[in-house]
Amino acid sequence: MDNYRLELENPDAKIRWLMLGRVAIITFLLGIVAFSELKEMEFIPERSLSFYYEIIVATYGLSFCYLFLFSFVKNIKLNVYIQAAWDVVLVTYMVYVTGGTNSIYSVFYNLIIIYAVLFLGRSGGLILASACSIVYGTLLDFEYYRVIDPLYPAPGVDSSLAGYVFSRIFTHILSFYLIAFLASFVVEQEKKLRSLLAEKEDAFEQLDMLHRSIVESVGLGILTINPAGRIKSFNRAAQEITDYAFTDVEGKHITKILPIGAELLAKGELTPAPAEKRFEVVFQTIKNRQVILGCSLSSLKNGKGEKIGNIMIFQDLTSIKKMEENYEKSRRMALIGEMAAHLAHEIRNPLASISGSIQVLSRDLQLSDSDERLLRIILRGKEQLESFLRDFLILSRPTPGRPALVDTGEIITDVLEAMQYVPDWHDGVQFKKNLAKDALVYANRTDIRQVIWNLLLNALQAMPGPGILQIDTRRVGGNNLPTSLEIVVSDTGCGIEAKDLGNIFEPFYTTKEHGTGLGLAIVSRILEYNKGKIEIISKVGQGTRCCVLLPLAENRG
Numbered sequence: 001m002d003n004y005r006l007e008l009e010n011p012d013a014k015i016r017w018l019m020l021g022r023v024a025i026i027t028f029l030l031g032i033v034a035f036s037e038l039k040e041m042e043f044i045p046e047r048s049l050s051f052y053y054e055i056i057v058a059t060y061g062l063s064f065c066y067l068f069l070f071s072f073v074k075n076i077k078l079n080v081y082i083q084a085a086w087d088v089v090l091v092t093y094m095v096y097v098t099g100g101t102n103s104i105y106s107v108f109y110n111l112i113i114i115y116a117v118l119f120l121g122r123s124g125g126l127i128l129a130s131a132c133s134i135v136y137g138t139l140l141d142f143e144y145y146r147v148i149d150p151l152y153p154a155p156g157v158d159s160s161l162a163g164y165v166f167s168r169i170f171t172h173i174l175s176f177y178l179i180a181f182l183a184s185f186v187v188e189q190e191k192k193l194r195s196l197l198a199e200k201e202d203a204f205e206q207l208d209m210l211h212r213s214i215v216e217s218v219g220l221g222i223l224t225i226n227p228a229g230r231i232k233s234f235n236r237a238a239q240e241i242t243d244y245a246f247t248d249v250e251g252k253h254i255t256k257i258l259p260i261g262a263e264l265l266a267k268g269e270l271t272p273a274p275a276e277k278r279f280e281v282v283f284q285t286i287k288n289r290q291v292i293l294g295c296s297l298s299s300l301k302n303g304k305g306e307k308i309g310n311i312m313i314f315q316d317l318t319s320i321k322k323m324e325e326n327y328e329k330s331r332r333m334a335l336i337g338e339m340a341a342h343l344a345h346e347i348r349n350p351l352a353s354i355s356g357s358i359q360v361l362s363r364d365l366q367l368s369d370s371d372e373r374l375l376r377i378i379l380r381g382k383e384q385l386e387s388f389l390r391d392f393l394i395l396s397r398p399t400p401g402r403p404a405l406v407d408t409g410e411i412i413t414d415v416l417e418a419m420q421y422v423p424d425w426h427d428g429v430q431f432k433k434n435l436a437k438d439a440l441v442y443a444n445r446t447d448i449r450q451v452i453w454n455l456l457l458n459a460l461q462a463m464p465g466p467g468i469l470q471i472d473t474r475r476v477g478g479n480n481l482p483t484s485l486e487i488v489v490s491d492t493g494c495g496i497e498a499k500d501l502g503n504i505f506e507p508f509y510t511t512k513e514h515g516t517g518l519g520l521a522i523v524s525r526i527l528e529y530n531k532g533k534i535e536i537i538s539k540v541g542q543g544t545r546c547c548v549l550l551p552l553a554e555n556r557g
Helices: 002-009 011-038 046-072 076-097 104-144 162-217 236-242 262-270 318-364 369-396 408-419 445-461 519-529
Strands: 221-225 231-234 278-284 290-301 307-316 404-407 429-434 440-443 467-476 484-491 533-539 543-551
Touching: 011 046, 011 076, 011 104, 046 076, 076 104, 104 162, 221 236, 221 290, 236 307, 290 318, 318 369, 404 408, 404 445, 408 429, 408 445, 408 467, 408 484, 440 445, 440 543, 445 467, 445 484, 445 519, 445 543, 519 533, 519 543
Parallel strands: 429 467
Antiparallel strands: 221 231, 221 307, 278 290, 290 307, 404 440, 467 484, 484 543, 533 543
16 A cells, blocks of 8 residues: 555556556447447447547557656646546537537546546636636537537427527536636645644654664663564664574563463562562573563553553663672671681780790690590690681682782692691592793782682592592683683592582681581682682582683783
8 A cells, every 4th residue: 555655646656547547438438339339239329439539549659658758758738638638629529529519428537627626726727627618618609609610419308499599608617717716726725734744653663763772772672562572662772682583583472481380470460569570580692691670570561551451671680790790799798707807816816825825835844645645635726726717818818919920830839748748648639730830910929829829729628539630720711711721629529519619708608517617619709819610510529610811910010
């Protein structure tokens, strides 16, 4: 329908439609004549029939000529005037051969006037109405004054009466001008309405464009759902958040895209309080990204207030949740730091007094074997307290000191040598290492040693029986770090259960009988302080793989 309207608004298309309409009318008349002859009906007397066929043939021929004329003369008004002039001649000739004063074909003058108004406006319509009035009046005057004789006089009608002839002329002239005025009025109103419609359409398009630009520009995902629960619109932010294109979700049920149930849709529609319509869902994107969506569901209504569906607004809360987690972690670290400061003050002084007193007693007293064993237990307990206190302080605040170039290979070698003297060491453990050359990082040496020590100690403690403890270093290109040093510590020990992997970096979380739960928490804290990263992959009964990324020295800014 839109294509048809565009064709009519095109002047070239209008001219072609005029030619086609003329041919259609004359073909219809030809069909009527052929049908009447077939049924032996006297539609037109034999004397006028040959002239009638001449008019039909002339119309076909002129229509063919108009096509060529239109190719050479591009002026629309000139083309219409030429065609209208010939149409007036043909209609006048048709009126003459079909009864003159009493011919019914004078009605075709009105068709000429109407299309003249459509193409040429009111002035063109009045010119054609005047032309039709002149030729029709002249024809009837010529017949009345016997300048020409009608070929087909109507039976029972005396066309020689002056009153009858001039009344026909007067009524036709009146109808010609009346048709011209009425047609021009209708055309002008149609033009005004079309202009008003165009303005409204333009205003609507601008409003629609503004609406679309607002919807597409906001950073919130917006989708609309019809009453059946199927997605009807999906803005750009929604596509970026979910990784779905609009073509992927159009027409699909909302529950197949977002993990919400039909009961939640019903609750969102019926709940009066807006706060109760808000909910959060964990969403797996098409690119296997896991995001947390904060959603708000509302009823979508038309101008009459009738519900026509739902509108859902959602945003990616993943980064916000991460910030909340980091804030909570920082808050806990601050609390731990405050506790560590108090504990260091309250424990270190008595511990130093106890340690000094034990040393004096062990030097001046002669102890029995049982008393000496008790003394060693006391000294071990003192060392455990000092170690715990030291770890606690590192957790709350990484070791102070200026960072410098650190050779990780040298630190790893030292730690591996010292590891053989810890209580957890046994002969069933095999050390393997594959270290990169010139693996220098810009960090605090004590911090890096603490990280490697804790990771190796955890790996050693995970292998109470025979096993392989391996450490590898290599230079890699990371997503956030252009070039990094990767330190991988792997063991063939007992592994970590999947339910515990999410908590292993939490302070005081441990699955060991005598563990403090500070080792990996310290590693995470130190790496965060030195702009590093850690990832742990583990399977129960197969071992654990700890991968640490540290920025190389050449990347320091």
